Each structure stands twice: as C-alpha cells, then as structure tokens.
Amino acid sequence: MSKPNVLVGMSGGVDSSVSAALLLEAGFNVTGAYMKNWTLDVPGARCPWADDLAFAKRTAVRLGIDFRVYDFQEAYKRDVVDYMVAEYAAGRTPNPDVMCNQDVKFGLFLQAAEEENFDFIATGHYARTEWNALEGTDALALPQPDRHLLRAADTHKDQTYFLYRMTQHAIDRTIFPLGNFTKPQVRELAAERNLPSANKPDSQGICFVGEASIRHFLRMYVETKPGDIIHAETGKKLGAHEGAIYYTLGQRKGLNLSGGPWYVVGKDMDANVVLVSESKESLERGEREVALDRTSWVAGSAPAPGRYLARTRHTGQLTWGNLEAHDSEATFTFEEEHERVAAGQSVVLYDGDICLGGGIAR
Incomplete structure (x- = not known):
C-alpha cells in the first residue's frame, strides 16, 4: 500500500x-x-x-x-x-x-x-x-x-x-x-527538530490587518463621519467619535471620555450614534435568548432540539443552554444570565467535545 x-x-x-x-x-x-x-x-x-x-x-x-x-x-x-x-x-x-x-x-x-x-x-x-x-x-x-x-x-x-x-x-x-x-x-x-520557526512569535489579531488597528484598515474602504457619544441612561452627549463603525460592544479603550470607566453598550448606525454606560450590567445581563441566522452544521442538518454547550467567543466559557433550529435559522437560550452577544458574532454549539456547528447572532 x-x-x-x-x-x-x-x-x-x-x-x-x-x-x-x-x-x-x-x-x-x-x-x-x-x-x-x-x-x-x-x-x-x-x-x-x-x-x-x-x-x-x-x-x-x-x-x-x-x-x-x-x-x-x-x-x-x-x-x-x-x-x-x-x-x-x-x-x-x-x-x-x-x-x-x-x-x-x-x-x-x-x-x-x-x-x-x-x-x-x-x-x-x-x-x-x-x-x-x-x-x-x-x-x-x-x-x-x-x-x-x-x-x-x-x-x-x-x-x-x-x-x-x-x-x-x-x-x-x-x-x-x-x-x-x-x-x-x-x-x-x-x-x-531545529525548525526555522521554533522561536518565531505567534501572529496576533486579524491576519490581514496585522499590527495596524482595525480603524486604520477600515478607513481604506469605508467613508465615515463624526458623531455623538451618548450616555445610554440619560441621553446626555458625553463626547464625539470619528465614526460609529469603529466601535464594538463592550469596548472600553479609545473613547476619550472623562470619568468612567465607560463601556460601549450599543450604537445606532443610521443616526451615527455610539451609546456608552459606566455600568457593565447591561452587557453582563444580556438577553438569554439569542437568534441566529446563517447557520452551518457539520452533519449537514441541524441537531435535534435539546440542551447543548455554547461558546460565543474564542476561549470563552462554555455555557449550557437550549437549541431550537429550523432551516438556516436557530434560537439558543442560555440557562443562566450571559453577557450580551453582539450582532455578527458567532455562537458555536457543542455536545461534549464534539463541535456541532453554529450560527451568527442577529
């Protein structure tokens, strides 16, 4: 052979x-x-x-x-x-x-x-x-x-x-x-084995962005305009941003606001507004139910409804919840309070050590 x-x-x-x-x-x-x-x-x-x-x-x-x-x-x-x-x-x-x-x-x-x-x-x-x-x-x-x-x-x-x-x-x-x-x-x-890469540092971040910031990369492709940073609880304007596209849920750095610490808790792309809060509760106590689309299942079809483990980011904690899947959409409901899952983020499902697939949060 x-x-x-x-x-x-x-x-x-x-x-x-x-x-x-x-x-x-x-x-x-x-x-x-x-x-x-x-x-x-x-x-x-x-x-x-x-x-x-x-x-x-x-x-x-x-x-x-x-x-x-x-x-x-x-x-x-x-x-x-x-x-x-x-x-x-x-x-x-x-x-x-x-x-x-x-x-x-x-x-x-x-x-x-x-x-x-x-x-x-x-x-x-x-x-x-x-x-x-x-x-x-x-x-x-x-x-x-x-x-x-x-x-x-x-x-x-x-x-x-x-x-x-x-x-x-x-x-x-x-x-x-x-x-x-x-x-x-x-x-x-x-x-x-005396391989050339034995001491080569690991690459960091998004491969094609490299050591540059995602902000610098996006500027190559997207035209942005300044807008307001708004206090989520009071509606008060706290500062200005260079473009809502640059901010992600949970972000702390780069807000240039006094006081704090401040956390990005939401944004309105149509209004070009970034919402911030001094409290992490709105992030840590997100909706238990997450709607997923663009699902992809290893077996080719969705797993049977039931209790599975889920991960919402790389190295994130595996958390129990219940899955309901239909066609290219699914709903996953965490059994306990879970940090908010940002739209666009992948939610990956496991049965023990077996990776079943997952979907993208709406």
Whole structure:
C-alpha cells in the first residue's frame, strides 16, 4: 500500500511547521503549501506575507519536502475582507477568521488538493478528530467517513470556534496533527527538530490587518463621519467619535471620555450614534435568548432540539443552554444570565467535545 499523500498548509509559523514534520515522521508523503491570501500593506503596518513565505520555504528545505504556492488573493478579498468590511459597515461585529476557514482553507485549498490527487490536507489548527494520523498510515487505520470535529486537548488553544463552518467532507479529508499537544510542547518539538520557526512569535489579531488597528484598515474602504457619544441612561452627549463603525460592544479603550470607566453598550448606525454606560450590567445581563441566522452544521442538518454547550467567543466559557433550529435559522437560550452577544458574532454549539456547528447572532 503506497503512503498517503498529504498537502500541509504552511503559514511560516511554528504550528504548521511542526504539523508537517510530525506527518513526515508518521510515514506520510508530505508536500508543503503556502496560501498567498493577502499581500497589501495597511497604513501603520507592513504586510509580512513575504517573510512568512520565506519561513515556510526554509522549513520545507529543512524537512526535505516539496513545496508550492497557491494564490487565493481574489477569493480572499471577496469572501473574507469584503465580508468583514460590509459587516462592520452594518454595525455588526464579524469574525473574518471563521469565513477564511470556511471559504479558503477548507474550501479552495481543499479543492486544489483534491484536484491534484492528495489524500488529505493538514493544518496547524488546535483541533481533533477521532483518527490520530500520527499513530501510523496503515491502510486499516485510515479514517472512515463522518468523523466528528472535536475540541483540542489544550482547552486554552482549542480553535474549533473558528472551524465550526467546516463541512463533513472537509473534516473527513483533514488532519489536525496538533490536536493532542499543548503550545509549549509544540515549541519544544520545533526546537528539537531545529525548525526555522521554533522561536518565531505567534501572529496576533486579524491576519490581514496585522499590527495596524482595525480603524486604520477600515478607513481604506469605508467613508465615515463624526458623531455623538451618548450616555445610554440619560441621553446626555458625553463626547464625539470619528465614526460609529469603529466601535464594538463592550469596548472600553479609545473613547476619550472623562470619568468612567465607560463601556460601549450599543450604537445606532443610521443616526451615527455610539451609546456608552459606566455600568457593565447591561452587557453582563444580556438577553438569554439569542437568534441566529446563517447557520452551518457539520452533519449537514441541524441537531435535534435539546440542551447543548455554547461558546460565543474564542476561549470563552462554555455555557449550557437550549437549541431550537429550523432551516438556516436557530434560537439558543442560555440557562443562566450571559453577557450580551453582539450582532455578527458567532455562537458555536457543542455536545461534549464534539463541535456541532453554529450560527451568527442577529
């Protein structure tokens, strides 16, 4: 039986580098691949794509594997960047990483791998499935269809929140080599193998924004105008803002108001008004019921009505509640008081360790 062929998405970082090394050692035929998604500089920051590509190439040379580059910039701009800008313009709080995973990494990248007859793709995400590919490539150990997407062993690094829109087909064809490791262990594995990225810092924030602020990025695409910052309880004007689009629910920094601390508790995009309060109660005691649309379920259909765990942000606490789902919409009702969920935010559902999918808060 020939060795399975796997195409590993290599970003130049330590996680994907170690993933490629571990799969090679487990007996796979490994090919590295860099996805060129975004190359434009943002005011205040240089896009590091060339540096990342150089790290990925050096890692491939170090491992002695083939390497290729895929240019997904057009689709990335359309499906990820334009999506994020449109959501902010509508007063919502999007998560572009979720859409990048859905449309690019486990969409276009998987499609390219299948067209080139790879058996699997792999990434450096912290997530698991029932099949541990690192235990060997024996034909009898190859995964069966309809595997589950499982939370990573490292609960702090678990990234299933960002992966919940993966299809069943994508999960069946994807390997997550790091699912049973912690971040410190991955760093140790990289150092032991003398990988170029062993001490490379992790990327922070939205990948295409980099070290620049989201405000500077949005200015490239959206025309804004100043407006009023209003006290939510009294209706009194407290200050001015540069554009309501720049503010998100729960934000504290950048308000330039005396007194406080002040929290953004709402905004009116039509009136270009930002509402603030000195009290966190309006945030911490949000509506228990959250309406979701644009739902995506791993199994292809919604889970049965019932009691499940939910997460409303990456590394956020898992909270019990009840789900009712119909077609592309759903309602999730938290059993206890829960912080308000901003419109545009993803709510991801779990049955124990199994990630079921989720939807986007209205």
